[in-house]
Amino acid sequence: MNSAIAVKQKWQSLRFGKTELQALSKAVLIPIAGLLIFLGIWHLGAQQVDTSLGQFPGPAEVHEQWNNLLAEHTAENDREAAFYERQQARNEKKLAANPDAEVRWREFNRRPTFFDQITTSLVTVMTGFLLATAIAIPVGICIGLSNTVYRALNPIIQIFKPVSPLAWLPLVTMVVSAVYVSDDPMLAKSFITSVVTVTLCCLWPTMINTAVGVASLNQDLQNVSRVLRLGWFTHVKTIVLPSAIPMMFTGLRLSLGIAWMVLIAAEMLAQNPGLGKFVWDEFQNGSSNSLGRICVAVLMIGFIGFLLDRALLLLQSWVNWDKTAVVR
């Protein structure tokens, strides 16, 4: 009897295993299959394209370049470590001979690697995005709350919203050069130019979506606020903001996507350090490896953009009051 039950249980657990397998195949296997097909098409297609820099790189070559870039990064790290070690040894020796000797510390003049450029780009994009958010959300709230402010600002928003970063860039560069004058600049001019360009381009989606979210506040909740005679600040904090959060995040995600795209273009055109400059330099370099390295950069740009979006989604599900809401 017992063994019969055991067999039955085992059979059931096997059946469970089967449904789990189906779920697994849906979640993992099908996307992997899609990816493999893409790689196959890429591989075959690449063989058909001959450029002046040689054959268009297929997945294998791009992978090789990825390894090269990693190796270059490690090598540069090693050089830096060695430089400081040498300097330390030299200074200690000097101090041992004469304790009053003047020791000098010099910075290592690091050649930015691919991964250094990624960091630069990320810092720039986050600065520009945060700056844009800090402007767009308060302005969006004001627009959403007041029809007068909306009417006043709407034409300006509508005109500036479609302007391409490439059009802003010359103006921003000139203005930054003229305004940001300092003998000992804390931040590089190129950094500020990139940040301002990114900010100008990614302000709008957050601003517009916040305004729409605020303006579509439920009339009943508005009445509650009026009956309670809530002050302006409490009204915004407890009633307006929570109800506008979903729309606000839709705007923020659009903005961050735009910010990332704009940044690459701006870096490319203005020779600001970052991934865009990396791509441009490789293009100018024109070695047989260049196309492969650019492909690595393209994939990396896409992947980082994806991660940035996911990060905002996580933030949204953490901030949003409605934990059951499905965010995608």
Add this chain to the structure above:
Amino acid sequence: MHNIHLELSQVGISFPTPKGPFCALQDVNLKIKQGEFVSLIGHSGCGKSTVLNIVAGLYQATTGGVILKGREVTEPGPERAVVFQNHSLLPWLSAYQNIELAVKRVFGRQKSRAEMRDWIEHNLQLVQMGHAMHKKPDEISGGMKQRVGIARALAMEPQVLLMDEPFGALDALTRAHLQDSLMDIQADLGNTVIMITHDVDEAVLLSDRIVMMSNGPAATIGEILDVDLPRPRDRLALADNVDYNHYRSAVLRFLYEKQKKVEPIGSKRDAPSTRKADAHHAA
């Protein structure tokens, strides 16, 4: 015996529309005593909600005005707490926090933190919601949400409690239960209440007076019926009560004989309702 607590005098309102002003209400005169329970009943679109919103201060009367305890009503305020038809709780706050928002606003300076907490909990107990006070509105049933809405209004200790079809969206059993709770609470606290309803039984059971509204446009008070039934009232005992049935048929007669709507069933060729007029008003 009692002084006049709340007075509506020559209240009228018209909303601007593209075709010229639309007069929704005209010459509404009503005097309400302290502790009185008054129901407004009438066909939909007759301006019941508009009357309530004017008393609440959410709308401004075009003519006439509302006087509460000798002072004219010009804006909304917590001394005229509103229980909204669809509860209108903030979905991101728990039941407790929803009431806390109101209590802090009204008693923030007079009560200490501990006193406020006791007061919030007391009001939740009053509507039998003590067990679910930390649940969010999405996690409780429609009847429970409406209870919290009532608790929020009661917690403001309003001079007059305004209820806009408070039980309209609930099923019959829950509604009966909440009506009984409301009668108990009103017997205890002696609040002055104006309630809008569609439900004839509800009006007769709860009210001291039933104000029957004529149909719009230019709606006004048609008749006022004094309901002289002893309290406490018991819905089962009243079912066979002669007086109760007399009151009930009086209201029914007003609604379906005197103010019969002259529209075939299913037709939408209605006079513009206040809500639509309101939309124009807002635009």
